[in-house]
Amino acid sequence: MARNVEFDEEKAIQKAMEVFWKKGYNGASMRDLTEAMQINSSSLYNTIGDKHQLFVRCITNYVHGRMKEASAHSSKIKSPLKAITGMINDCVNTILYSDNHCLAIKTTFELAGTDPDVMALLREDSEFTHEFLLNLVQKAIEQKEIVTKADAETITNFIISNFTGWHESYIIHKDPVRIKKMAKYLISQFSE
Amino acid sequence: MARNVEFDEEKAIQKAMEVFWKKGYNGASMRDLTEAMQINSSSLYNTIGDKHQLFVRCITNYVHGRMKEASAHSSKIKSPLKAITGMINDCVNTILYSDNHCLAIKTTFELAGTDPDVMALLREDSEFTHEFLLNLVQKAIEQKEIVTKADAETITNFIISNFTGWHESYIIHKDPVRIKKMAKYLISQFSE
DNA sequence: ACAAATCTGAAATGTATGTTTTAGATTAAT
DNA sequence: ATTAATCTAAAACATACATTTCAGATTTGT
Numbered sequence: 001m002a003r004n005v006e007f008d009e010e011k012a013i014q015k016a017m018e019v020f021w022k023k024g025y026n027g028a029s030m031r032d033l034t035e036a037m038q039i040n041s042s043s044l045y046n047t048i049g050d051k052h053q054l055f056v057r058c059i060t061n062y063v064h065g066r067m068k069e070a071s072a073h074s075s076k077i078k079s080p081l082k083a084i085t086g087m088i089n090d091c092v093n094t095i096l097y098s099d100n101h102c103l104a105i106k107t108t109f110e111l112a113g114t115d116p117d118v119m120a121l122l123r124e125d126s127e128f129t130h131e132f133l134l135n136l137v138q139k140a141i142e143q144k145e146i147v148t149k150a151d152a153e154t155i156t157n158f159i160i161s162n163f164t165g166w167h168e169s170y171i172i173h174k175d176p177v178r179i180k181k182m183a184k185y186l187i188s189q190f191s192e
Numbered sequence: 193m194a195r196n197v198e199f200d201e202e203k204a205i206q207k208a209m210e211v212f213w214k215k216g217y218n219g220a221s222m223r224d225l226t227e228a229m230q231i232n233s234s235s236l237y238n239t240i241g242d243k244h245q246l247f248v249r250c251i252t253n254y255v256h257g258r259m260k261e262a263s264a265h266s267s268k269i270k271s272p273l274k275a276i277t278g279m280i281n282d283c284v285n286t287i288l289y290s291d292n293h294c295l296a297i298k299t300t301f302e303l304a305g306t307d308p309d310v311m312a313l314l315r316e317d318s319e320f321t322h323e324f325l326l327n328l329v330q331k332a333i334e335q336k337e338i339v340t341k342a343d344a345e346t347i348t349n350f351i352i353s354n355f356t357g358w359h360e361s362y363i364i365h366k367d368p369v370r371i372k373k374m375a376k377y378l379i380s381q382f383s384e
Numbered sequence: 385a386c387a388a389a390t391c392t393g394a395a396a397t398g399t400a401t402g403t404t405t406t407a408g409a410t411t412a413a414t
Numbered sequence: 415a416t417t418a419a420t421c422t423a424a425a426a427c428a429t430a431c432a433t434t435t436c437a438g439a440t441t442t443g444t
Contacts (some may be wrong), residue, residue, distance in 0.1 A: 023306070024216075027302075027306070029430075029431065030433080031431080039392090040394080041390060041432085042393060042394090042434080042435085043391070043393085045433070046391070047391090051432065073206050099305060105301060106304075108360055108363055109293065109297060109298045109363070110298070110302055112293060119364070134196075150380075153373075154377050155377075157373070158377060158378075160361070161354050161357025161358055161360075161374060162362045164356050164357040164361075165352065165357045166353055166357040168297060168300055168353075168356045168357075169353060171305075172311070172315050173298055181345075182346065182347070182349055182350055185288075185346050188341070188379065221400075222402055223401085223402095229424090233403075233404090233423095234404080234421085235422060237402095238404070238420085238421070238422090239421090242402075243403090276420070364410085385444100386443105387442100389440100389443100390439105390440090390442100391438105391444085392438085392439070392440085393437095393438090395435085395437105396434080397433080398433090399432085399433100400431070401429080401431070402428095403428090403430085404427070405425085405426070405427080406426090407424095407425105408426100409421085409422075410420090410422085411418100411421085412418090412419085412420105414417080
């Protein structure tokens with residue numbers, strides 16, 4: 001008996017995400033958001049909710065998107081080691097050629113300790129990536145593609161830590177060579 | 193012929209820094225700040241300036257403080273390698289036992305691309321740390337305390353990248369063991 | 385075609401924001 | 415002691431903010 005929502009919610013969330021990505025949670029105003037989403041604030045409040053709920057939706061989308069992407073990549077794995085180096089190179093490419101820096105990292109540092117809901121989502125994302133990479137590292141060790149004294153867990157944490165560091169480095173120095181060298185060195189530590 | 197400033201500017205800056213540290217630049221309001229600094233906003237505007245100038249002062253203080261600290265440490269260096277492992281362990285202790293996460297990293301991700309003044313300060317800080325550590329790595333290589341295929345530059349960038357990653361890891365997982373293991377593994381890669 | 389439902393747009397809400405003004409208190413030099 | 419400077423405190427400022435209201439447009443099932 002009733003009218004349907006006019007705007008494409010998924011696309012609107014996508015636009016909102018881009019605003020948060022650029023300005024951060026506190027830096028983005030509702031006007032910035034509704035303008036980018038091209039909807040009126042009443043529509044936003046009637047469908048998605050307030051600013052915080054909108055942000056949670058954006059982060060959820062971002063996080064789930066990354067999980068899907070990772071799963072898709074994993075299907076065409078030849079060797080575990082190649083999958084790992086593939087992930088590392090993907091990370092390098094994202095850092096060097098995408099406009100924004102990782103939304104998950106940015107949000108982690110902005111909302112640490114102040115927003116439990118969002119932090120829970122980020123933890124979920126982090127743990128997924130961790131498990132995903134851990135699985136690859138374990139397989140690579142089993143198949144003797146990787147030779148290492150450290151356990152798979154440590155190697156996994158180590159690789160992920162480096163990703164974060166590269167993001168910061170590139171924000172500050174904007175030096176692609178630096179990132180590429182670090183990636184090369186990281187890879188050289190378990191495959192040569 | 194005139195009255196002097198009543199409040200201790202250094203202490204006030206310190207208090208303001210703590211607020212920014214907790215809430216970020218956009219998250220901290222002038223009322224949060226003046227309340228913590230225990231001064232009236234008119235005094236603040238008459239002496240230090242507006243919110244942005246206050247923030248620049250805070251970051252400058254933070255950054256210079258770190259530089260002094262590093263220089264102080266360096267005076268009592270026995271071996272370059274020990275100085276390096278000392279820095280790594282200091283970083284671990286800061287992550288595990290200090291209340292706030294690194295203000296420089298937090299700010300880098302919050303204000304990347306939106307605040308050139310602050311970014312310049314952070315770049316200065318980053319380059320100081322880089323040169324400081326690079327110098328130690330070079331000496332350690334000369335003195336054959338470190339054996340590595342990679343150049344000193346890469347090793348240096350690599351260590352610093354890990355610091356950032358550990359911060360993020362600890363915010364998300366709050367797992368001290370994880371950080372300690374990564375530090376141990378990092379150290380093991382050039383000294384065994 | 386009707387009627388109930390609910391979405392949309394513009395304006396209004398109240399609060400919080402960063403900043404400025406004002407008046408008076410305090411100080412230092414003469 | 416007087417004068418000139420300038421600091422302090424409280425209140426006032428305008429603007430920006432997140433959010434709500436309301437009237438009217440639109441759509442769906444009957």
